[in-house]
Amino acid sequence: xxSAVEKTSSPVFEPFTLPxxxxxxxRLVKAAMEENMASRGQLPGKPLFELYRRWxxxxxxxxxxxxxxxxAEALTGPAGVVLDADSxxxxxxxxxxxxxxxxxxxxxxxxxxxxxxxTDMPGVAWGPSAVRVDVGxxxxxxAEPVEMSARQIEETVARFAETARRAEEAxxxxxxxxxxxxxLLSQFLSPLANRREDRWGGSLENRAAFLLDVVRAxxxxxxxxxxxxxxxxxxxxxxxxxDADDAASVIAMLAPLGVDLVELSGGSYESxxxxxxxxxxxxxxxxxxxxxxxxxxxxxxxLPLMLTGGVVRRRVAEEVLASGVELVGMGTALAVDPGLPAxxxxxxxADVELAPVRIGDKAVASAASMARVRRxxxxxxxxxxxxxxxDPKLALAVETVLQAFALRRYRAWLHGRAG
Numbered sequence: 001x002x003s004a005v006e007k008t009s010s011p012v013f014e015p016f017t018l019p020x021x022x023x024x025x026x027r028l029v030k031a032a033m034e035e036n037m038a039s040r041g042q043l044p045g046k047p048l049f050e051l052y053r054r055w056x057x058x059x060x061x062x063x064x065x066x067x068x069x070x071x072a073e074a075l076t077g078p079a080g081v082v083l084d085a086d087s088x089x090x091x092x093x094x095x096x097x098x099x100x101x102x103x104x105x106x107x108x109x110x111x112x113x114x115x116x117x118x119t120d121m122p123g124v125a126w127g128p129s130a131v132r133v134d135v136g137x138x139x140x141x142x143a144e145p146v147e148m149s150a151r152q153i154e155e156t157v158a159r160f161a162e163t164a165r166r167a168e169e170a171x172x173x174x175x176x177x178x179x180x181x182x183x184l185l186s187q188f189l190s191p192l193a194n195r196r197e198d199r200w201g202g203s204l205e206n207r208a209a210f211l212l213d214v215v216r217a218x219x220x221x222x223x224x225x226x227x228x229x230x231x232x233x234x235x236x237x238x239x240x241x242x243d244a245d246d247a248a249s250v251i252a253m254l255a256p257l258g259v260d261l262v263e264l265s266g267g268s269y270e271s272x273x274x275x276x277x278x279x280x281x282x283x284x285x286x287x288x289x290x291x292x293x294x295x296x297x298x299x300x301x302x303l304p305l306m307l308t309g310g311v312v313r314r315r316v317a318e319e320v321l322a323s324g325v326e327l328v329g330m331g332t333a334l335a336v337d338p339g340l341p342a343x344x345x346x347x348x349x350a351d352v353e354l355a356p357v358r359i360g361d362k363a364v365a366s367a368a369s370m371a372r373v374r375r376x377x378x379x380x381x382x383x384x385x386x387x388x389x390x391d392p393k394l395a396l397a398v399e400t401v402l403q404a405f406a407l408r409r410y411r412a413w414l415h416g417r418a419g
Contacts, residue, residue, distance in 0.1 A: 027321060042080065043091040049341075055338050070160050106226060125146065127148065231263040250321075261304050
């Protein structure tokens with residue numbers, strides 16, 4: 001057998017059938033990255049269509065969008081996409097079509113930021129408890145959250161379901177419910193952020209109730225073959241926070257609810273392990289940041305698992321699959337080279353390089369790292385080549401200016417909606 005044939009026969013290119021019955025062309029996934037590229041009206045537009053067309057042609061079997069907001073008054077950033085009951089569906093149909101144009105499947109990641117919203121953002125800052133994000137001297141950049149009422153929790157469950165229903169109507173193949181990275185559902189899971197004493201606080205079962213209600217509501221309004229996934233932290237990397245044992249328990253709770261897949265990641269704004277900026281040794285020990293934790297969870301998981309975090313080489317992707325994980329999520333690597341999966345069919349050694357961000361402040365380093373990635377996404381969305389060598393501090397400065405323009409536009413749009 002020739003070496004070329006051997007390379008092509010890699011397990012990363014084997015199809016995978018989800019519990020719900022839908023089949024993915026291969027085991028490589030373009031994981032969610034927050035694009036912050038919404039056009040007017042907080043809608044997907046030409047830059048996102050072009051970006052996802054390029055990813056679809058790049059060889060990944062599944063594309064998961066950056067987080068789409070279920071609540072127009074609660075965005076992770078002013079250029080976020082919103083899909084709610086009042087959003088026109090045609091732009092989302094075009095987005096789904098572009099994402100599937102090269103043969104990939106596409107899932108919409110749906111999210112609510114909870115307390116992880118900037119101080120200057122209009123709208124609401126909600127959390128399980130009135131506990132502000134703690135990032136040291138940068139904490140004042142985040143809004144003071146208000147503890148959610150029972151009615152607000154129930155309305156938010158309904159918002160997740162409505163966004164999922166409309167995503168299916170627009171032609172997406174599934175949704176991924178974001179319960180990681182310190183966003184609202186993750187906040188409820190965390191004993192550090194959730195200090196409630198009612199039925200949504202205290203024990204892990206209570207803290208997981210919000211997530212489980214969201215999953216039930218979503219599954220109830222979509223077709224059986226429409227994929228429903230959950231993104232979950234393998235750990236928060238904070239002392240006393242959500243840990244791997246908690247993750248194993250939550251996965252077991254999700255199994256009877258019709259969930260097709262759990263994606264494992266880690267960290268939050270307070271401990272940004274998902275960008276490789278955490279101080280935890282387990283996130284730096286190898287290219288796949290969270291593989292050691294995933295290896296623990298896969299032993300007992302009743303659901304298929306996907307691992308995301310730092311993979312840039314086919315050999316490492318194969319190592320992830322050999323651990324028992326079913327799908328390999330790739331983010332930054334595909335922001336730098338959207339065609340990397342296709343290259344792996346012919347060149348097992350193809351990879352990408354992105355210099356580490358060397359900034360002492362963890363929160364600033366994480367922001368600069370994400371800004372550098374989004375710089376690549378904007379270039380791809382404009383039909384240009386990526387420039388991974390850009391200085392992260394420069395990328396952050398440029399993004400700060402762009403965000404200021406986007407904030408003014410978002411304020412005007414939100415005011416117009418209210419009027």
